[in-house]
Amino acid sequence: MSNKEKVLIVVVGPTAVGKTDFCVQLAKKLATEVVYADSRQFFKEMQIGTARPTVEEMLNVPHYFVGHLSIKDEYSFGHYEKDALKLLDHLFLKHDFVILSGGSGMYVDAVTKGIDPMPTSNDEIRAHLNQRHKDEGLAPLLKELEIKDPEYYQKVDRANYQRVIRALEVIEITGEKYSSQRKEYVAERSFKILKLGLDRDRQELYDRINLRMDLMLDNGLLKEVESLLPYKDKNALQTVGYKEIFDFWDGKHDWDTAVELLKRNSRRYAKKQLSWFRRDASTHWINPSELDKALEIIKNFD
The missing domain is CATH 3.40.50.300 (P-loop containing nucleotide triphosphate hydrolases)
Structure with a gap:
């Protein structure tokens, strides 16, 4: 071959x-x-x-x-x-x-x-979300994601805090759902x-x-x-x-x-x-x- x-x-x-x-x-x-x-x-x-x-x-x-x-x-x-x-x-x-x-x-x-090489990122927002995860745990971040983007909430590995934080970061930067910005x-x-x-x-x-x-x-x-x-x-x-x-x-x-x-x-x-x-x-x-x-x-x- x-x-x-x-x-x-x-x-x-x-x-x-x-x-x-x-x-x-x-x-x-x-x-x-x-x-x-x-x-x-x-x-x-x-x-x-x-x-x-x-x-x-x-x-x-x-x-x-x-x-x-x-x-x-x-x-x-x-x-x-x-x-x-x-x-x-x-x-x-x-x-x-x-x-x-x-x-x-x-x-x-x-x-x-x-x-997917989605380029949008913001160090300040990412640092803030990471600090929230450290102080409050994953549950409040998951709840926020469920409210802001229920479609992605259903798909994401909810034990993977990095994916959850990434989605919330993009939502906060763009003001749009993360799921609507992800392409195949x-x-x-x-x-x-x-x-x-x-x-x-x-x-x-x-x-x-x-x-x-x-x-x-x-x-x-x-x-x-x-x-x-x-x-x-x-x-x-x-x-x-x-x-x-x-x-x-x-x-x-x-x-x-x-x-x-x-x-x-x-x-x-x-x-x-x-x-x-x-x-x-x-x-x-x-x-x-x-x-x-x-x-x-x-x-x-x-």
Whole structure:
């Protein structure tokens, strides 16, 4: 294949659907490597609560962007886009196919579409909003965004304070909704993109999520979260699997309630992921057991 015919196989799907095992099996069939687009997997301290691939799962299949950062590091979409594209250029020198395993929609978009270079910014307004976030927390900023731009409020990752602040900054500068100023930006890429979506029967998926949460707790999630208490305000930790147990440590609810919320919020997170990924009509949806079907789709991809 020429460089223009290189193909990035993007595998998306909800938490606990079985992306890791599927990507490993697919990578072995294609003799290639796996790049992660899951912000929850980046930080080495967040191992149990993110269901990071095990050493055994990664055996003979190189994985990238897994546990490569510290929770103390600041890492943005922009950093990831730049690092991922540089890595892909290198991997495509030796592979016709590379797999991108995606759990975080915005990080998948950073690689496949690029980041919309909206230029409007104001250091003073940004500093003021950051100070408000530090003093008051995220909730008041989210409420303001819901009032000023309900359309973007429905789409934004509400745990990502940087995205919320960015939207409010643009609204304050321009006097217009952020959502009305965002265009469908798609950057040029030197490779083709094929998207495979993994899904299961809903009850089966929810049962897998509940089981995964039980296994995380058995494997020491409580101890892992305790070790991260000094960093609980970090954006990376404002996520399912950590927030519920931080709230337990803070005395906001008892342990049984924490476990119940852990499972419920994980199911809600899965629904949100599916809603995000299903927006792309070009995605081929399959069951994780249908590896042969995936290979047929790849074979016929033009």
